[in-house]
Amino acid sequence: MNEIGKLLTTLPVPVPPMFEAALGYDGDARYVAFYWQPTGDEVMYDDGHASGDGDWWAWIEFENHRAIAPHLWLPCPRCEGRGTTNTLENDPCDACDGSGLLHLNLGSSDFEADHWLILDRQERKFYVAPIVTARRFLQEQWPPPPELTPEEEQAFFEAIQRAVEELNQTWQPPSSEELEARLTASMQLCREMVAWLDGQVEEGDTHSPSSLRREK
Secondary structure, three states: OOOHHHHHHEEEOOOOOOOOHHHOOOOOOOEEEEEEEEEOOEEEEEOOOOOOEEEHHHHHHHHHHOOOOOOOEOOOOOOOOOOEOOOOOEEEOOOOOOOOOEEEEOOOOOOOOOOEEEOOOOOOOOEEEHHHHHHHHHHOOOOOOOOHHHHHHHHHHHHHHHHHHHHHHHHOOOHOOOOHHHHHHHHHHHHHHHHHOOOOOOOOOOOOOOOEEEEE
C-alpha cells in the first residue's frame, strides 16, 4: 500500500465475497470505492479510472444490515474520540454528545458523502477515507499515463473519435428479455449477499461500534 494508503482507516466488518458484483462493479481494479450520491439518488463506484452508478438496493441492504450498520462510526475529530473537550473529562463534547463517536457519512439522499468506503478486492478488507484522500489513493493504484508527442496525442484522440462513432452506429439497446435477466441476476446476488451477512452475526451479539484504526 502506498504512502497515501496509510491515511486510510480500517473498517472492521465482514466483507461479502460477492460484494462488488452485487453492487454492480465489474472492473479489474484492486481497490474500488463506493458511496451514495444525492444527485440522481444512486450508489456510485469509483476505481480511479472508471466510475458509474451501481445497484442501489444492494447498497441499502448492506449499509443497513445488522452486521454492518452498528460499526459505521468514526472517532469524533473534535474530541479525538475521548468524549470530552477538556483534560478533566467532565465536560462532554458537544459535537458527539460525549460519545466520542460520529456516524460515518457515506452519503444519502439528502447529503453528500464525507467519506468513501474502499474495498481491497485482493485482501477482502474494507477501509474508509475522506473523499480527497480516497480519490488520490484510487488514482495512484494505476501507473501514470505515458508521455505522448503532439502527433501521438492527435492520433490517440482520432482513434477515440472513430471508436465512439462506430459504437454509435452499432449499439443496440438491450431487449426486455435481457433486462429481465440482468434484474433477476442482480436480485439473486443481493439475496446471496444478505444471506452471507446473516451468517456472520453471532447469537447474542450486541453490535456495539467497533474501534477503528489507521492502516499501518
